[in-house]
Amino acid sequence: xxxxxxxxxxxxxxxxxxxxxxxxxxxxxxxxxxxxxxxxxxxxxxxxxxxxxxxxxxxxxxxxxxxxxxxxxxxxxxxxxxxxxxxxxxxxxxxxxxxxxxxxxxxxxxxxxxxxxxxxxxxxxxxxxxxxxxxxxxxxxxxxxxxxxxxxxxxxxxxxxxxxxxxxxxxxxxxxxxxxxxxxxxxxxxxxxxxxxxxxxxxxxxxxxxxxxxxxxxxxxxxxxxxxxxxxxxxxxxxxxxxxxxxxxxxxxxxxxxxxxxxxxxxxxxxxxxxxxxxxxxxxxxxxxxxxxxxxxxxxxxxxxxxxxxxxxxxxxxxxxxxxxxxxxxxxxxxxxxxxxxxxxxxxxxxxxxxxxxxxxxxxxxxxxxxxxxxxxxxxxxxxxxxxxxxxxxxxxxxxxxxxxxxxxxxxxxxxxxxxxxxxxxxxxxxxxxxxxxxxxxxxxxxxxxxxxxxxxxxxxxxxxxxxxxxxxxxxxxxxxxxxxxxxxxxxxxxxxxxxxxxxxxxxxxxxxxxxxxxxxxxxxxxxxxxxxxxxxxxxxxxxxxxxxxxxxxxxxxxxxxxxxxxxxxxxxxxxxxxxxxxxxxxxxxxxxxxxxxxxxxxxxxxxxxxxxxxxxxxxxxxxx
Amino acid sequence: xxxxxxxxxxxxxxxxxxxxxxxxxxxxxxxxxxxxxxxxxxxxxxxxxxxxxxxxxxxxxxxxxxxxxxxxxxxxxxxxxxxxxxxxxxxxxxxxxxxxxxxxxxxxxxxxxxxxxxxxxxxxxxxxxxxxxxxxxxxxxxxxxxxxxxxxxxxxxxxxxxxxxxxxxxxxxxxxxxxxxxxxxxxxxxxxxxxxxxxxxxxxxxxxxxxxxxxxxxxxxxxxxxxxxxxxxxxxxxxxxxxxxxxxxxxxxxxxxxxxxxxxx
Numbered sequence: 001x002x003x004x005x006x007x008x009x010x011x012x013x014x015x016x017x018x019x020x021x022x023x024x025x026x027x028x029x030x031x032x033x034x035x036x037x038x039x040x041x042x043x044x045x046x047x048x049x050x051x052x053x054x055x056x057x058x059x060x061x062x063x064x065x066x067x068x069x070x071x072x073x074x075x076x077x078x079x080x081x082x083x084x085x086x087x088x089x090x091x092x093x094x095x096x097x098x099x100x101x102x103x104x105x106x107x108x109x110x111x112x113x114x115x116x117x118x119x120x121x122x123x124x125x126x127x128x129x130x131x132x133x134x135x136x137x138x139x140x141x142x143x144x145x146x147x148x149x150x151x152x153x154x155x156x157x158x159x160x161x162x163x164x165x166x167x168x169x170x171x172x173x174x175x176x177x178x179x180x181x182x183x184x185x186x187x188x189x190x191x192x193x194x195x196x197x198x199x200x201x202x203x204x205x206x207x208x209x210x211x212x213x214x215x216x217x218x219x220x221x222x223x224x225x226x227x228x229x230x231x232x233x234x235x236x237x238x239x240x241x242x243x244x245x246x247x248x249x250x251x252x253x254x255x256x257x258x259x260x261x262x263x264x265x266x267x268x269x270x271x272x273x274x275x276x277x278x279x280x281x282x283x284x285x286x287x288x289x290x291x292x293x294x295x296x297x298x299x300x301x302x303x304x305x306x307x308x309x310x311x312x313x314x315x316x317x318x319x320x321x322x323x324x325x326x327x328x329x330x331x332x333x334x335x336x337x338x339x340x341x342x343x344x345x346x347x348x349x350x351x352x353x354x355x356x357x358x359x360x361x362x363x364x365x366x367x368x369x370x371x372x373x374x375x376x377x378x379x380x381x382x383x384x385x386x387x388x389x390x391x392x393x394x395x396x397x398x399x400x401x402x403x404x405x406x407x408x409x410x411x412x413x414x415x416x417x418x419x420x421x422x423x424x425x426x427x428x429x430x431x432x433x434x435x436x437x438x439x440x441x442x443x444x445x446x447x448x449x450x451x452x453x454x455x456x457x458x459x460x461x462x463x464x465x466x467x468x469x470x471x472x473x474x475x476x477x478x479x480x481x482x483x484x485x486x487x488x489x490x491x492x493x494x495x496x497x498x499x500x501x502x503x504x505x506x507x508x509x510x511x512x513x514x515x516x517x518x519x520x521x522x523x524x525x526x527x528x529x530x531x532x533x534x535x536x537x538x539x540x541x542x543x544x545x546x547x548x549x550x551x552x553x554x555x556x557x558x559x560x561x562x563x564x565x566x567x568x569x570x571x572x573x574x575x576x577x578x579x580x581x582x583x584x585x586x587x588x589x590x591x592x593x594x595x596x597x598x599x600x601x602x603x604x605x606x607x608x609x610x611x612x613x614x615x616x617x618x619x620x621x622x623x624x625x
Numbered sequence: 626x627x628x629x630x631x632x633x634x635x636x637x638x639x640x641x642x643x644x645x646x647x648x649x650x651x652x653x654x655x656x657x658x659x660x661x662x663x664x665x666x667x668x669x670x671x672x673x674x675x676x677x678x679x680x681x682x683x684x685x686x687x688x689x690x691x692x693x694x695x696x697x698x699x700x701x702x703x704x705x706x707x708x709x710x711x712x713x714x715x716x717x718x719x720x721x722x723x724x725x726x727x728x729x730x731x732x733x734x735x736x737x738x739x740x741x742x743x744x745x746x747x748x749x750x751x752x753x754x755x756x757x758x759x760x761x762x763x764x765x766x767x768x769x770x771x772x773x774x775x776x777x778x779x780x781x782x783x784x785x786x787x788x789x790x791x792x793x794x795x796x797x798x799x800x801x802x803x804x805x806x807x808x809x810x811x812x813x814x815x816x817x818x819x820x821x822x823x824x825x826x827x828x829x830x831x832x833x834x835x836x837x838x839x840x841x842x843x844x845x846x847x848x849x850x851x852x853x854x855x856x857x858x859x860x861x862x863x864x865x866x867x868x869x870x871x872x873x874x875x876x877x878x879x880x881x882x883x884x885x886x887x888x889x890x
């Protein structure tokens with residue numbers, strides 16, 4: 001068992017026989033003694049490959065009509081619109097990525113320098129060249145027949161209304177400039193990079209959140225300030241943008257390390273002190289969430305309520321997928337059953353039975369019914385594993401929707417006509433929650449989200465939560481260790497179903513009508529994407545995922561902050577998901593466990609190395625390592 | 626032969642397991658008595674692990690009966706077998722790698738705990754007591770292996786453990802199910818001589834201090850000699866010899882099974 005620890009203080013010199021890296025002549029030691037690289041000693045093949053991929057991407061984005069559609073939404077008035085932004089993202093990404101060094105054995109080939117800028121510029125120019133090519137093609141050919149967006153509007157947009165020749169030149173130039181900037185970002189010191197990124201993200205965030213902030217400002221009576229920041233026709237004013245950039249830059253400089261420091265301090269606390277700190281944080285968040293809607297207008301509250309409904313659904317699915325590891329692709333079924341049972345129990349217009357119960361009384365019925373449906377669907381499904389289970393749940397999700405749609409049950413559920421005129425939820429005679437008053441809907445959703453969070457949090461730290469984890473890890477062993485896997489998985493299914501039904505019951509009271517068309521398979525997929533994107537198994541992650549995806553991009557039928565995106569929502573969902581799986585498979589805010597699962601080998605090595613230094617001797621090794 | 630009690634704790638009668646025509650076990654009769662350590666040895670493919678799988682209901686038996694404490698185990702689910710009081714370890718260590726060391730021994734007490742979802746949600750006193758109790762028992766079981774699995778290791782994920790510690794944790798996890806009989810599948814495989822000597826001692830202490838009956842599959846003859854009250858030799862699913870180590874190790878049939886025809890002469 002010979003063990004060579006990779007973190008030896010002095011790494012052995014690389015053997016001379018090792019093949020030299022692609023183009024660089026250098027074989028370096030550490031960052032400091034790595035030689036600089038001449039600016040033009042580029043890996044041209046890599047640049048050409050990435051440039052070509054980027055150019056194809058640019059053409060695809062243009063022909064998807066995204067730039068034209070999004071051009072109406074200004075980010076900085078008169079300077080940059082969302083449409084043009086969609087065209088500079090790829091040169092930026094490619095310019096940054098092309099300078100990414102392969103590190104062999106943790107050793108860089110060369111010091112970062114002018115080389116990165118030149119490479120980024122070259123790659124960015126190629127990516128921008130894709131648009132130049134597109135401008136020429138549009139000017140000379142007419143492919144409008146298959147490609148509906150092959151239009152003079154696009155050509156004008158690309159040419160800034162100044163003719164094809166200008167378009168050809170300008171996109172090379174823009175691409176090169178953006179690529180060079182991206183390369184430059186790799187070279188500047190980390191502090192400068194952080195400040196720059198903070199500024200860029202602040203501007204983008206401020207532009208995205210425009211409707212939210214103006215709405216809130218109106219509620220608080222500070223429109224004057226907002227009028228100064230935002231142009232009347234949307235987008236930041238130039239002065240506002242400069243002020244924001246400067247302000248955020250200064251904050252980034254001053255606040256450097258502060259947030260991290262505070263977080264580390266909270267993490268370092270133990271026992272009751274830590275609980276107090278976390279409790280305070282939770283209380284503060286709750287207070288903001290309770291107070292915020294009071295100042296917000298109808299649209300913002302509508303948005304918040306929609307996000308809340310998806311948080312509720314995502315928390316339910318998180319128990320099934322994140323904790324118990326059951327990939328449920330038909331989760332919308334429980335949302336549908338919750339909505340329909342609430343509708344039948346409360347609405348006078350329900351075709352067959354209409355007890356017209358008050359909403360809260362009906363909720364008991366909803367929970368029982370959905371729990372039963374969960375059992376009914378779960379019982380056959382749960383005996384399967386892996387892919388088979390996923391496919392069968394997908395099927396059941398559709399079956400439930402088709403049942404509600406069918407003629408056979410239309411006497412009960414109204415078929416495609418659905419059930420309309422559903423009364424709002426009356427809360428113990430205190431308030432009436434209906435779609436006309438999104439603020440009260442939001443508060444109702446908030447209360448149920450709190451319940452769902454509590455349930456998830458408590459169950460995760462109980463024998464049931466541990467059994468779910470064990471089943472997710474290794475079902476055979478879990479069973480051999482005395483866990484009744486069928487019961488435990490069924491329980492996860494039912495708990496998830498009940499949480500989903502809460503969302504459904506609120507949804508029917510909010511919208512006032514239910515139709516089978518509200519429960520398409522797309523809803524299941526969107527919820528799953530929210531869970532995966534946010535961070536499977538982590539409550540905060542799931543909430544963050546809903547806020548970003550549903551709040552900014554919008555849900556299946558609900559508009560988000562960037563309402564212009566609605567047409568491209570699914571495209572962006574897909575792109576985000578692919579990027580997430582490649583770059584950060586554990587999600588936005590990952591659960592500790594999930595990260596462990598996905599990075600087990602790296603973490604195991606780290607832990608093992610720590611053990612080495614702690615014990616000071618080699619403890620019978622990992623002989624399979 | 627050492628027969629501590631009149632009634633066997635585990636008895637298989639005419640036990641057979643078929644894998645589509647291949648008889649992995651063929652009419653096996655085996656009895657294990659309370660407080661006894663029985664080694665099962667045999668060449669690769671002899672049916673040793675299949676025997677464990679049949680007892681723990683992981684594979685279906687085709688014929689015969691398995692009785693544990695006087696009651697048949699045939700037709701039970703694996704988790705029911707465990708709650709009856711049989712625990713096992715796996716030949717290729719199969720811990721819940723992303724759960725912590727303590728969680729591994731807590732989760733295996735699942736069938737000994739009763740608190741429902743509602744207990745957990747209402748955070749009742751009974752729930753808190755039960756949690757504290759199983760954590761306590763888990764720590765007790767872990768401390769059986771000295772300091773290796775205790776202290777800061779409680780909260781470390783299982784995959785960070787060294788190979789030998791993973792094997793130890795597997796045994797601890799089996800102990801935590803509160804069994805009367807433990808089935809150890811090659812407990813010292815892959816360990817160095819010092820570690821296997823230490824574990825050999827631990828197997829003896831498992832019986833002496835915890836009162837388990839133990840069936841152990843082992844290839845390391847050193848260990849077999851040290852721990853066994855009785856040795857059962859399997860070949861091609863059939864018991865070819867049984868007795869104490871000295872008898873079995875000189876049995877011509879056994880030598881033939883291991884070394885091939887003609888080697889005994």
